[in-house]
Amino acid sequence: MKSNDVILQTVTKIVTFIILTFAIYLFLAGHHEPGGGFIGGLVITSALTLLYLAFDIETVREGLPVDFKVVAAIGVFIAVATGMGSLLFDQPFLSQTFGYFNLPIFGKTELATAVLFDLGVALAVVGTGVTIILSISGDA
Amino acid sequence: MLLLYFTLLVPFLFALFVPLLYRYMPRIHTGWFVLVVPTGIFIYMINLIPIIAKGGKLLNSIPWIPTLGINYSTYIDGLTLLFGLLISGIGALVVLYSIYYMSKQREALHNFYVYLLIFMGAMLGIVFSDNIFVLYMFWELTSIASFLLIAYWYQRKQSRYGAQKSLIITVIGGLALLAGLILLSIMTNTFSIREMIEADQVIAKHPLFLPAMLLILLGAFTKSAQFPFHIWLPDAMEAPTPISAYLHSATMVKAGIYLVARFTPVFGGTIEWFWLVTGIGMITLLWGSFSAVKQNDLKAMLAFSTISQLGLIMCLLGIGSASLYVSTAILAALFHLINHSTFKGCLFMVVGIVDHETGTRDIRRLGGLMNIMPITFTLMIIGSFSMAGLPPFNGFLSKELFFTGVLEAAQLKIFHLERWGILLPILAWIASIFTFIYSMILVLKTFTGKYKPNKYEKKAHEAPLGMLISPILLASLVILFFFFPTILSNNLLQPAMKAVLPGLLEAGGVENTIEIWHGWTTEVFMTMGVALVGLLLYLSFPKWSGVYEYLPEKISFNYIYDRGLAGMEKLAAKITKTYMTGIVRDYLLYIFIFFVVVVGGSMVLLNSFTYYPASNGPISAYEVVLVLVIIAAAVLVMLTKSRLTAVIGVGVIGFVVAMFFVIFRAPDLALTQLVVETVTVALFLLCFYHLPELGRETGGAGFRAANLIVSLGVGVLVTLLALAAQSNPLAEPISTFFENSYQLAGARNIVNAILVDFRGFDTMLEILVLSIAGLGVYSLIKLPLTRRDNK
Incomplete structure (x- = not known):
């Protein structure tokens, strides 16, 4: 895809950050508002896809030297590992828990182990999505 | 008791770090790190001996998948501990040995030790778990680890063949075992082996008794290489020698023995169990020792010897199942189990040394190494003579006990033994003669005779000290157990016997003791006869070795296995080729037809096409408009000549569905759907160039009609299904829980x-x-x- 995409590239530079910010918001909001790891991951994927479309794969890879297969693997690993974590506390596999803490800046905040699990989900989705997209487009 | 669980999981946890150690500590042989694991477990187990010897039992349980009743429960009694000590003890020695055997420079050590640790963990899991499903899982894991280890040198065709063979045979047995275990759990309504043993009366009267028994025995026999499933073990010798010593002689092949011993309280005492276990064991013993004599490869000889020794233990367990009458047999079985691990482990290591230092294991080339490798020679003598059943080695004691066991069995008046019982001592005696012969071949053909340097690939020399430590330790145990069998018997064998024969405990305890000398009994004369006839036959071996050529190749089990496998592959390929056309459209057609037939068929049969419009909410104008858009887009996709239009049409459908989610107030679904659609469209754009020109199918009217029917069928069925599901609440909705x-x-x-x-x-x-x-x-x-x- 070698064409002169000045407009697309310029827009992408700004929009990507907006999308990524939104993705992080979605991810963190998932506990109480619409969102979550799966959607967050998908939105990140779409942001990256936009990057790959606007620039070429090589350029993006230089700026973002990440092997997304590994990202997917890390995601699955985190998900399984958090599941294992509950075994250490004598609970069945994959038990989640939550609690309320007083943090310095945020005030009273809820922290839940489910978020860690969700992080695994998000990484797995990003890794898999980008891997698929890159493999298909890399064949061009 | 968390320590116990931790101990059992250590091999798996440690396996995670092995690749890192291999990579970042290349100077130090990875084996030194690994050695810590089995040694630590061994010491821990040793500490448990006093508790168990006093009759204590440890039972613990951690919920694993509680909703399915699967708990990771561990249960330690004498039998478990005996196996645990074997696994960790021999494991430690094997790892030590492998440090010198496996070259740091040439071999992929991280793979080797990861597989080894997985195996060790799985094997410990088998003997320690009380839950049948956990046991089964570990059972299969040992098969997989064994597969990986046999195929360790996967570049060799023979290694791959052996690995595949062992996997196929043991996994078939494993599945049979699973079926048997499930039958048992149906009968007793529990997943715990301990509770099953307590419910033996229920099982004995149940009509499923025999099928369950046969299935479990199939699992045990395939794993323990019993006739006619023994064929995988000789091919498994392609594995590196430490592995052969560990998995294929000392531990994994004894998993079947463990299973039989463990389930003796459940099935024992019946005529079917007695004759199946005893008979198969005896046939395996005889056939294994007979076949071992004709081998030219030292390792193949040891493989057949292992088969026959496993048969011997199996046979003893069978005899011992008639426990009220002969209690010697179980003692002999357990004692021989340990002895076999010591002397066979030692022999495998010695053969490994010979192979390592001379470059060959072929007895036609070997000879005259006595003066060059004196320590190895001594070790070989200790191992072989113990195997042959000669004093002063532990093999003598267990062989004597074996003879006592079969002689006692021959005098029983149950299970038709009054007619057939006399066969047992006779066959046992014949098998022992062959055992004696190949034990002699092992020692004499390798070490005596003339040393011919030109027959070796490298200059033969004595092995390095590190390589000798493990076999020396095992050989000293061989001698130690001969002089002090009581220590072993009191601390390990008696508690283990109580686990195999719980009834004995109530009947007044176990009184058998192992004595080195108990007078001029029949057993002693039998041993002397074995030595005498064996020696004669060994000396005259060239004259009668032609016997082996009369065995027809075509009816051997290997031939059947090979032909069966080839035939199965051919048949499978033929069947697969008929429907795997390589055209995606065909595959979709299969899926859709299957869906329509199965779902539609069952809905017709169950008469579940119902629709109650009354329970539906009102339909708003938005919804009508959206439905119309969807229909228009779908029709567009079907009719358009351009792929781009089709892609856009599909995209429209997706976005409209997202809008439906918005209307029905499901923001999460709507968001997900929107993003998925976006990414999908991007994907389509990416592969757009690769897709072929969208030519309308030129198939005839029949082709189009068939497609029409299938697509209409799917569409109608899904609609009806959705409507029926709405109006047929089978159970209370669970959504209140999530609220x-x-x-x-x-x-x-x-x-x-x-x-x-x-x-x-x-x-x-x-x-x-x-x-x-x-x-x-x-x-x-x-x-x-x-x-x-x-x-």
Whole structure:
């Protein structure tokens, strides 16, 4: 895809950050508002896809030297590992828990182990999505 | 008791770090790190001996999948501990030996030790778990570890063949075992082996008794290489020698023995169990020792010898199952189990040394190494003479006990033994003669005779000290057990016997003791006869070795296995080729037809096409408009001549569905759907160039009609299904449970709470599947490319 995409590239530079910010918001909001790891991951994927479309794969890879297969693997690993974590506390596999803490800046905040699990989900989705997209487009 | 669980999991945990150690500590042989694991476990187990010897039992349970009743329960009694000590003890020695055997420079050590640790953990898991499903899982894991280890030098065709053979045979047995265990759990309504043993009366009267017994025996016989499933063991000798010593002689092949011993209280005492276990054991003993004599490869000889020794233990367990009458047999079985591990482990290591230092294991080339490798020679003598049943080695004691066992059995008046019983001592005696012969071949052909340097690939010399430590330790045990059998008997064998024969405990305890000398008994004369006839036959071996050539090749089990496998592959290929056309459209057709037939058929049969419009909410104008848009887009996709239009049409459908979610107030679904659509359209754009021209199918009217019928069928069926599902609430809706998500999971977003908490297990497996699918796409696209580049 070698064409002169000045407009697309310029827009992408700004929009990507907006999308990524939104993705992080979605991810963190998932506990109480619409969102979550799966959607967050998908939105990140779409942001990256936009990057790959606007620039070429090589350029993006230089700026973002990440092997997304590994990202997917890390995601699955985190998900399984958090599941294992509950075994250490004598609970069945994959038990989640939550609690309320007083943090310095945020005030009273809820922290839940489910978020860690969700992080695994998000990484797995990003890794898999980008891997698929890159493999298909890399064949061009 | 957390320490115990930790101990059992250590091999798996440590396996995670092995590749790192291998990579970042290349100077130090990885084996030194690994050695810590079995040694530590061994010491821990030793500490448990006093508790168990006093009759204590340890039972613990951690819920694993509580909803299915699967708990990781461990149960330690004498039998478990005996095996635990074997696994960790021999494991430690084997790892030590492998440090010198496996070259640091040439071998992929991290793979080797990871597989080894997985095996060790799995094997410990088998003997320690009380839950049948946990046991089964570990059972199969040992098969897989064995497969990987046999195929360790996977570049060799023979290694791959042996690995595949062992996997096929042991996994078939494993599945039979699973079926048998499930039958047992149906009968007794429990997943715990301990509770099954307590319910033996229920099982004995149940009509499923015999099928369960046969299935479990099939599992045990395949694993323990019993006739006629023994054929995988000689081929498994392609594995590195430390592995042969560990898995294929000392531990894994004894898993079947363990299973039989463990289930003796359940099945024992019946005529079927007695004759099956005894008979198969005896045939294996005889056939194994007979076949061992004709081998030219030292390791093949040891493999057949292992088969025959396993048969011997199996046979003793069978005899011992008639426990009220002969209690010697179980003692002999357990004693020989340990003895076999010591002397056979030692022999395998010695053969490994010979192979390592001379470059060959062929007895036609070996000879005259006595003066060059004096220590190895001594070790070989100790191991072989023990195997042959000569004093002063532990093999003598257990062989004597074996004879006592079969002689006692011959005098029984049950299970038709009054007619057939006399066969047992006779066959046992014949088998022992062959055992004696190949034991002599092992020693004499390798070490005596003339040393011919030109027959070796390298200059023979004595092995380094480190390589000798393990066999020396085992050989000293061989002698030690001969002089002090009581220590072993009191601390390990008696508690283990109580586990195999719980009835004995109530009947007044076990009184058998092992004595070195108990007078001029029949057993002693039998041993002398074995030595005498064996020696004569050994000396005259060239004259009668022609016997082996009369064995027809075509009726051997190997031949049947090979032909069966080839035939099965051919048949499978033929069947697969008929429906795997390589055209995606055909595959979709299969899926849709299957769906229509199965779902539609069952709905017709169950008469479940119902529709109650009354329970539906009102239909708003928005919804009507959206439905119309969807219909228009779908028709467009069908009729358009351009692929781009079709892609856009499909995209429209997706976005409209997202709008439906908005109308029905499901923001999560709407968001997801929107993003998925976006990414999908991007994907379509990417592969757009690769897709072929969208030519309308030129198939005839019949082709189009068939497609029309299938698509109409799917569409109608799905609609009816959705309507019927709405109006047929089979059970109370569970959505009220999820509405409490804020109290239960601290989350106000029900959808996400379901995803990550309530149904977290589903999500975990889903992302796993997702990643596998991603890797699948990647490898489908990338791998052929790289190969093309290489050319």
